[in-house]
Amino acid sequence: TLFCWRSYGHYSICEQDGCLIIKGDTENYRSYRFPIGPINPDVFHATIKLAQDLHEEAPLLVLEPWQFTWMREHYPDLILKQDRNFFDYVYKTDILSTLPGQEFLSIRKQLNKFRRNCPSTVEMITESNMDEVLEFLIKWCQQRECDKYTILKHEKEAIREAIANFSELGFSGITVNPRGEIGGIAIFEELNPHTAVVHYEKALPDCEGIYKEINMQTALHLKDRYEYINRESDMGIPGLREAKERYHPDHYVKLYYLENS
Structure with a gap:
């Protein structure tokens, strides 16, 4: 997906200590994705700081349940919100x-x-x-x-x-x-x-x-x-959401984002 959509997302990547950090930069937003790879608190902390420094509305995307759990445990004061438009x-x-x-x-x-x-x-x-x-x-x-x-x-x-x-x-x-x-x-x-x-x-x-x-x-x-x-996902498009729900999904893969204060 990142490869095929690269002309839209202008993705940049960085490998640090075995973790892959991805940043997207479209005409509407800039955001990081939670690092992919082994659990490395130093890399995680650095990425969260980079995301906060963007001063965007949703600077960090959290795509995996374990990432959400880790964030809740180590950053209980940060606000993580669900983005229903991008639930799979x-x-x-x-x-x-x-x-x-x-x-x-x-x-x-x-x-x-x-x-x-x-x-x-x-x-x-x-x-x-x-x-x-x-x-x-x-x-x-x-x-x-x-x-x-x-x-x-x-x-x-x-x-x-x-x-x-x-x-x-x-x-x-x-x-x-x-x-x-x-x-x-x-x-x-x-x-x-x-x-x-x-x-x-x-x-x-x-x-x-x-x-x-x-x-x-x-x-x-x-x-x-x-x-x-x-x-x-349905990307928040009403007709598409209705069509996907009509097939009665077994479950959703939830996406969370960090709300910048």
Whole structure:
């Protein structure tokens, strides 16, 4: 993610005593991430001081539960707040691949309607169809007017980086092809031995319900290898939050930030 979004985040890194310190610098904020690596109180203390010196609203991001616990123990007076907009949604893969029970009835109906109206094939993203995937992304960006909006412009660049470095980054992906042409894609990878993470899901608006097909086909592809699927955050976008909650996440991965006083 950092690699693909580097033109937006302007990330800089520092390795100190076996720990990796990452700083992001966008047009809207500057912040550090809690150091990655072995527990090293000296490095942790120094990073917290660097973050406080930024005088930003949220100068330090705390991404792991143990980091939150460490901060609470060693800096009980500092204020750590949850950022609900950046909670990751984590689902049971077998649930996403079957959509069982009454609570998924309306999604199943919409999925069946899509399949009646737009019969589709599903293919893996490989070297043989990369050019078609790139053509699809051009169409998607034209319809979304990516170049008019900063975040969409950078997202377009991030997805192109993902495609250009697909094998090197260890990505996998699928295409959903109504009427013989790519109408939607998903790009994902292993997050840990139990969890896959879906980085990108994009579709053209021609066939209503195509995102539900992408979601299910991704889960069907992953269900024999991973217990969970992390579908990342909703970024505080109301429609996206509603769509993600409709699939009833198993749990959230919470993000905390240091509130600078």
